[in-house]
Amino acid sequence: MDHTLDYLREPLSNYMENEMCEQIVKKIEINSYTGEGEFVKDLDEEEMAYLNGVLEQELNYAKSVQHDNRVKELTEVYELLL
Numbered sequence: 055m056d057h058t059l060d061y062l063r064e065p066l067s068n069y070m071e072n073e074m075c076e077q078i079v080k081k082i083e084i085n086s087y088t089g090e091g092e093f094v095k096d097l098d099e100e101e102m103a104y105l106n107g108v109l110e111q112e113l114n115y116a117k118s119v120q121h122d123n124r125v126k127e128l129t130e131v132y133e134l135l136l
Contacts, residue, residue: 057127058089058090058127058128058130058131059082059087059090059093059131061123061124061127061128062082062090062127062128062131063079063082063083065108065112065115065128066078066079066082066108067079069108072104074100074101074104075104075108077101078097078101078104078105081093081096081097081101090130090131090134091134093131094131094134094135102135105131105135106132106135106136109128109131109132109135110132112128113125113128113129113132116128
């Protein structure tokens with residue numbers, strides 16, 4: 055699995071009570087995506103909208119704690135959603 059998707063799956067685990075989040079995490083775990091581009095292409099519009107909101111929050115948090123590598127990896131997915 056792509057390292058970027060590992061970085062994505064980690065913060066998503068904080069939102070697993072949400073059905074949409076659970077659906078997205080299952081996609082990551084079940085499919086063998088070669089990269090974040092392939093993953094984003096597999097998302098429907100509702101999943102993309104949900105993930106966009108989560109990533110905004112997680113990027114703000116990662117920036118506030120100065121976790122530069124996480125910011126870089128999550129930004130790669132976030133930019134593909136736009």
